[in-house]
Amino acid sequence: MWSIVHVLSSYGVGGQERVALDLAIGQKARGHDVSVISLAPGPDGDMAREFEEAGISVGRVPKRNGIDPTLVPRLARTLRKRKTDVVHTHNPLPLIYGAPAARLAGAAAIHTKHGVNPGSRGHLMLRRAAATLTHAFVAVSDTTEAQARAQNDAPARKILTIPNGIRLDRYAPDPEARAAVRVELGLGDAWVVGTVGRLDSYKNQAMLVRAMAPHLSSDVRLVIVGDGDSRAEVEAAVAALPEPRWVVMTGRRMDVPRLIHAFDVFALSSQTEGLPLVVPEAMAAGLPIVTTAVGGLPSVVDEGVTGLLVPVEERALSSALGTLAADRELARAMGKKARDTALARYSYDRMVEAYLELYAQARA
Numbered sequence: 510m511w512s513i514v515h516v517l518s519s520y521g522v523g524g525q526e527r528v529a530l531d532l533a534i535g536q537k538a539r540g541h542d543v544s545v546i547s548l549a550p551g552p553d554g555d556m557a558r559e560f561e562e563a564g565i566s567v568g569r570v571p572k573r574n575g576i577d578p579t580l581v582p583r584l585a586r587t588l589r590k591r592k593t594d595v596v597h598t599h600n601p602l603p604l605i606y607g608a609p610a611a612r613l614a615g616a617a618a619i620h621t622k623h624g625v626n627p628g629s630r631g632h633l634m635l636r637r638a639a640a641t642l643t644h645a646f647v648a649v650s651d652t653t654e655a656q657a658r659a660q661n662d663a664p665a666r667k668i669l670t671i672p673n674g675i676r677l678d679r680y681a682p683d684p685e686a687r688a689a690v691r692v693e694l695g696l697g698d699a700w701v702v703g704t705v706g707r708l709d710s711y712k713n714q715a716m717l718v719r720a721m722a723p724h725l726s727s728d729v730r731l732v733i734v735g736d737g738d739s740r741a742e743v744e745a746a747v748a749a750l751p752e753p754r755w756v757v758m759t760g761r762r763m764d765v766p767r768l769i770h771a772f773d774v775f776a777l778s779s780q781t782e783g784l785p786l787v788v789p790e791a792m793a794a795g796l797p798i799v800t801t802a803v804g805g806l807p808s809v810v811d812e813g814v815t816g817l818l819v820p821v822e823e824r825a826l827s828s829a830l831g832t833l834a835a836d837r838e839l840a841r842a843m844g845k846k847a848r849d850t851a852l853a854r855y856s857y858d859r860m861v862e863a864y865l866e867l868y869a870q871a872r873a
Contacts, residue, residue, distance in 0.1 A: 535861030650805025674860030
């Protein structure tokens with residue numbers, strides 16, 4: 510049995526936090542002592558409660574403003590107290606501080622890169638220096654691995670890919686949940702395009718609103734689940750519509766596996782991505798996907814089979830959404846194939862076992 514500590518930037522709601530949560534749950538179920546540490550000051554975000562409810566110990570070693578030279582020794586001290594065997598960092602900030610802290614504490618250092626992670630030249634240099642201290646540098650898709658190699662994010666011999674997996678049982682089609690959520694959100698019998706994610710410039714939800722504009726009516730609705738820095742921009746795009754009432758913005762929700770059943774199509778308008786968990790989750794719920802062809806998404810969505818891939822361009826996105834709105838039988842067929850594909854490709858157990866094998870190699 511190992512003591513495993515996942516290090517996160519914060520307990521905010523996002524893809525990397527959910528990967529860490531799912532990994533922690535799987536590792537705990539296999540007998541390991543698993544905990545998680547946030548580098549953000551309090552109060553903790555909603556994900557902290559989800560970790561606690563899963564029986565995962567939650568902690569915090571807050572980073573001070575600017576470059577914090579005290580954080581590495583403070584974090585190392587906490588890791589030593591926990592007799593940590595493996596430190597698993599997620600995304601850049603935890604890498605910069607967590608990898609050297611892991612080495613100081615005598616633990617194996619594993620890092621997962623979840624996306625492109627743009628940053629300044631100085632920040633990139635710090636990340637590269639920290640990456641030399643890792644035992645392995647994991648990308649979540651082949652595309653993300655290619656980006657890591659192109660950016661020289663880490664020594665080439667340390668870079669590998671472990672695709673994200675999901676707990677597919679939570680997303681089995683649920684007619685009762687669908688009916689209840691549609692009543693709650695006032696969707697009636699409308700055909701619903703839905704999206705889930707942090708509202709920010711990279712996710713680009715304002716473009717999705719504009720792309721949906723020609724299709725919205727009492728019979729075709731858009732649901733946006735999430736919150737973030739770009740909320741005002743997205744709300745402005747909704748307010749500019751001829752009929753803003755055909756768009757529902759739920760804000761941040763912690764019951765996404767329930768909400769997603771109210772959708773008929775899942776849409777993603779991102780400018781950049783790694784391998785977003787929400788897409789295979791939507792596929793597991795039996796939804797066809799309309800998404801921009803960025804990051805690892807072309808390896809997830811089979812064009813014309815489980816969904817439609819488009820460039821990051823409003824007109825192309827609108828056209829693809831219009832295709833499925835006009836041919837709902839095609840959308841249903843794609844959704845059925847999407848579920849079969851998700852069940853075959855995105856095994857949660859496969860992901861957990863792959864990381865545990867990597868930990869064993871690092872510890873050896």
